Amino acid sequence: MALSSDDVRKIAKLARLKLSEEEVKTYSEQMTSVLSYMDILNELDVSNVEPTFQVTGLTNVRRDDEIKKMVEKEDLLDCSNLPVERGQIKVKSVF
Amino acid sequence: MDLTDLSIREAHDGLKTKKFAAKELALASLNRIKELDDTLQAFITVCENEAMKKAEVVDKKISEGEKINVLSGIPYSAKDLFCTRGIQTTAGSKILEGFVPPYNASVIEKLENLDAVLMGKNTEDEFGHGISSENTGFKVPRNPIDPTRTAGGSSGGSAAAVKSNEVFFSLGTDTGGSVRQPASMCGIVGLKPSYGRISRYGVIAMASSLDTVGILARNVEDVAYVLENIAGQDRFDATTVPKDVPKYSEKLDLDLKNIRIGMPKEYFTDDLPKDISEVVKKAILDLEKKGAKIQEISLPHTKYGVAVYYIVCPCEVSANMSRYDGIRFGPTIKDPQDLEQMYLENRTKFHPEVKRRIMIGTYALSSGYYDAYYLKAQKVRTLILKDFEEAFKHVDVICCPTAPYTAFKEGEKTSDPLTAYLSDVFTIPASLAGLCSLNMPCGEIDGLPVGMQIIGPQFGEERILGVGAKVL
Numbered sequence: 381m382a383l384s385s386d387d388v389r390k391i392a393k394l395a396r397l398k399l400s401e402e403e404v405k406t407y408s409e410q411m412t413s414v415l416s417y418m419d420i421l422n423e424l425d426v427s428n429v430e431p432t433f434q435v436t437g438l439t440n441v442r443r444d445d446e447i448k449k450m451v452e453k454e455d456l457l458d459c460s461n462l463p464v465e466r467g468q469i470k471v472k473s474v475f
Numbered sequence: 476m477d478l479t480d481l482s483i484r485e486a487h488d489g490l491k492t493k494k495f496a497a498k499e500l501a502l503a504s505l506n507r508i509k510e511l512d513d514t515l516q517a518f519i520t521v522c523e524n525e526a527m528k529k530a531e532v533v534d535k536k537i538s539e540g541e542k543i544n545v546l547s548g549i550p551y552s553a554k555d556l557f558c559t560r561g562i563q564t565t566a567g568s569k570i571l572e573g574f575v576p577p578y579n580a581s582v583i584e585k586l587e588n589l590d591a592v593l594m595g596k597n598t599e600d601e602f603g604h605g606i607s608s609e610n611t612g613f614k615v616p617r618n619p620i621d622p623t624r625t626a627g628g629s630s631g632g633s634a635a636a637v638k639s640n641e642v643f644f645s646l647g648t649d650t651g652g653s654v655r656q657p658a659s660m661c662g663i664v665g666l667k668p669s670y671g672r673i674s675r676y677g678v679i680a681m682a683s684s685l686d687t688v689g690i691l692a693r694n695v696e697d698v699a700y701v702l703e704n705i706a707g708q709d710r711f712d713a714t715t716v717p718k719d720v721p722k723y724s725e726k727l728d729l730d731l732k733n734i735r736i737g738m739p740k741e742y743f744t745d746d747l748p749k750d751i752s753e754v755v756k757k758a759i760l761d762l763e764k765k766g767a768k769i770q771e772i773s774l775p776h777t778k779y780g781v782a783v784y785y786i787v788c789p790c791e792v793s794a795n796m797s798r799y800d801g802i803r804f805g806p807t808i809k810d811p812q813d814l815e816q817m818y819l820e821n822r823t824k825f826h827p828e829v830k831r832r833i834m835i836g837t838y839a840l841s842s843g844y845y846d847a848y849y850l851k852a853q854k855v856r857t858l859i860l861k862d863f864e865e866a867f868k869h870v871d872v873i874c875c876p877t878a879p880y881t882a883f884k885e886g887e888k889t890s891d892p893l894t895a896y897l898s899d900v901f902t903i904p905a906s907l908a909g910l911c912s913l914n915m916p917c918g919e920i921d922g923l924p925v926g927m928q929i930i931g932p933q934f935g936e937e938r939i940l941g942v943g944a945k946v947l
Contacts, residue, residue, distance in 0.1 A: 388834070395793060395837040396800075397830055398819040407834055410892050414835060417893055418782045421851055424858070431853035432860055434684055434714075435909030435933070436671040441713040455577035459804040471802055474814050 381415045383408045478503040479640035483697045486643065487545045490537060497533035497548030501526050501592050504550035508594065508641045514622055516614035517635040519555050520563050521595035526550070529592045536590070545700050545724075547590040552636050553646040554629075555596040556603060557583050558677040562593075566679045567629075568601040569612035570824040574804045580677025581712065582646060582688055582705045589704060594642050597632030601826040602796070603653055603681040605629050606898050609889050610828040618661060620923060624882040627657030630691065634661040637691045644692040644701050650682050651784050652877075652902025654689030655914040659877035659926025662916040664943065666690045666698050667902075669933045670909035671716040673702075674709030682791035685784075685906050695915075695944040699723035702936060721937050729941030731765045736942075737772035737870030742901060747879050754925040755876045758917035758946060762874070765945055772870060774862040779855050780903040785896050786839055786852035787907075793836030796829065831892060860908045867932045872942050876901055877914045877926035905930045913939045915946040 388408045392399045399407065453467065463470045478500050481489065489495050505523060512518050533548035555565050558576035560583075565571045579587060586593070600610040608616050608631030616632040618624040619639040626635040630647030634657035637645050647654040649667035658665025666689055673688040680686060688705070692698045703723045708715045738759060743752055763769045801807035801821030811817035825833070839848035866873060878901060880888075889895050905912040910930055917927040927946065931939035 383838070387838075391834050391838050391841070394841065395833050396797075396815075396818045396822055397825075397833060398823055399830075403827075403830075407831060410831060411835060411838070413891075413893050414785065414896070415838075417896075418786060418848065418852075420782050421779060421855055424776075424779070424855060426851060426854035426858070429854040429857050431850055432856040432907075433853055435860070436714055436716055438671070438714065438716065443710050451577045456803075459574065459577065460802065461573075461805070461807045462802060469802060472811050472814050472817060 381412065381419070383411045383415065479507045482694055483545060483549055483643055483700050486549055490533070490543065490548050493537065497530040497537070497592070498527065500548055501530035501550055501594070504594055504642055507639070511639050511641060515617050515619060515635045515639055517597055517616045517632040517639070517641060518552070518595045519565060519567070519598050519613050519632070522562050522593060525562065526592050526594050529590060533590050533592070544589040544704070546586065546704055548592060549644070550592045550594045550642050551586065551644045551646070552594050552597050552633065552642045553583065554599050554633050554648060556599065556648055556679045557646060558679070559583055559593065559596065562596065564596065564679070565613065566602050567599040567611040567613055568824070568826065568829070570799050570822070571805045572612070573806060578677060581674040581709045583677065585705050597630070597636055597645060599632055600629035601829050602679065603629040603648055603650055604792070604826070604828045604832055605889070606656060606895050607883070607885070607889055608632060609885055610826050612824070612826060615885065618882045620662060621882065624884055625660070627660030627882065629653040630689070631657045633691050634658055634663060634665070637693060638663050644690060644697055647689045647691050648678060648681070649687050649689040649906070650685045651788060651906050652899045654691060655877050655902050655912060655926070655928060656899070658691055658914040659924065660882040662919070662924030664692055664695055664698050664916070665914040666702065666936070667906070667912045668702065668706065668936055669911040671714050672911070672934065672936065673706050674712040674715050676709055676711035680795045682788040683795065684791060685788065695940050696724055696727060699727060699940050718934060723937055723940055726937050727941055727944045729938070729945070731762060731767040731942070731945055734767045734872065734942060735870040736762060736767050736769050737866055737873045738769060739772050739774045739777065739866070739873060739875055741774050741777035742875035747876065750920045751876055751879060751925055754918035754920065755874070755927050758927050759874050761947065762942070762945060770870060772866045772873065774866060774904065776855065776858045776862050777904055780859060780907060781897055781900055783852045783855045783859065783907060784899065784903045786848050787856065789832040789836035790840050790849050791836070792832040793840065796825070796833050799825070828892070856907050859904055863908045863910060872939055873930040875928050875930070877928045878902070881920055881923035881925060901928065909933055911936045911939055913943045915943045917946055
């Protein structure tokens with residue numbers, strides 16, 4: 381599996397990463413090498429194997445719906461470096 | 476008497492009998508940090524004021540005859556992935572520089588309530604992405620045994636701080652080996668507990684189906700004291716299991732005559748450097764002399780572990796890293812043109828290794844590739860899990876090397892990503908299966924420590940700590 385520079389640019393766009401041309405070149409080489417290594421998994425026939433997405437076996441974990449306040453809203457808003465207006469973080473327009 | 480060199484129990488006894496005060500203990504730890512940390516670079520943040528205040532609280536309780544916990548007044552540190560109220564938490568990344576969480580991680584909160592003394596936050600690979608703590612926007616920790624070498628990673632700062640007596644214990648995280656490997660490089664004890672044993676609420680996520688909170692300390696009993704005080708179900712982490720937490724420290728005296736040790740032949744191959752193989756085998760033979768029964772076992776899918784891990788982990792990384800946009804927390808650029816440009820500029824602060832993992836994960840999860848990579852990897856993960864299930868029908872613990880190398884120099888294994896990924900070969904399988912595993916120092920080569928891994932079944936912490944206590 382070889383990743384071209386265009387492939388890398390497309391993935392970077394999906395991941396909202398800005399890459400320099402040099403980075404595009406480096407990542408296309410490195411990702412090609414890493415993904416080629418993954419071909420080792422093709423040695424195995426796993427058509428009849430169930431995937432393991434989690435290991436605890438816990439399902440539908442519920443708890444009582446009681447409100448326990450850990451943090452004040454203002455303290456969370458304080459973490460932002462952007463201006464806060466009427467209890468909300470103000471960002472630039474999308475378009 | 477050097478206060479920083481005591482075990483947790485000795486320090487606790489000293490506090491209780493008023494041989495020394497908690498303030499003296501905290502000050503000894505602080506002086507040690509001041510003396511060594513310019514060289515070792517184990518700390519991103521040292522919280523002197525908070526620590527001294529906490530020590531005073533403990534001294535007041537002791538003077539008033541109040542009963543104190545074994546961890547009260549004990550100086551400790553935490554990898555900078557643990558959210559600490561009012562104390563900067565960076566995850567080792569410039570993208571979180573200056574972030575001061577308004578709440579504590581559940582484990583930090585527990586230790587806070589027990590009056591353990593947080594001395595500071597440790598250097599690490601950014602978000603835990605690495606094997607030598609070099610992948611960071613901050614300082615790189617150095618190995619106390621030989622400062623020209625790295626302390627391992629990603630919890631390298633934690634390992635260096637514990638080894639050098641800057642603190643008594645440190646909290647790290649272990650996703651694919653990040654507690655066991657630095658513990659091995661620095662010659663200390665490192666526990667990766669079973670997935671679901673310790674709450675991860677407030678611990679900055681890397682790969683959520685694999686992340687565990689681990690403990691680094693200088694002896695097994697110290698690890699046991701910390702584990703029994705921080706393990707257990709947490710209403711804020713739905714992956715913690717509703718299982719009782721044993722008093723691990725009281726159950727360390729295990730009779731090796733009842734223990735069958737498995738040596739997986741896939742770990743002791745010709746690829747393993749001979750000197751490391753010999754040191755680990757000698758430690759296993761020593762356990763045999765003390766009564767344990769040894770047998771060879773097979774974990775046939777071991778060689779697929781790295782490929783599975785470096786698909787599953789980046790996939791989960793790509794999802795977890797999407798929250799870092801510089802809006803709700805972390806530095807942000809001034810006067811952006813629009814939202815898109817703001818995301819792109821803010822996210823340039825990621826270390827190249829983090830970007831690489833985001834890219835691999837984004838690719839593997841993108842339309843048309845999910846079945847070939849992520850799904851396939853999770854299926855092979857099942858086979859690795861079954862290998863262990865089968866093995867534990869015949870043996871009680873599995874012993875093998877923690878890493879096929881000793882402490883190395885900066886850049887030695889990290890210039891090529893695939894080489895770095897392959898370095899996790901011995902620690903990854905237990906992580907994929909959610910098992911518990913302990914690194915025990917078991918000898919040295921040219922003055923550098925060699926670590927042995929003792930892997931147990933899920934929630935077999937009591938057993939691996941018991942076996943660990945019998946090593947050398």
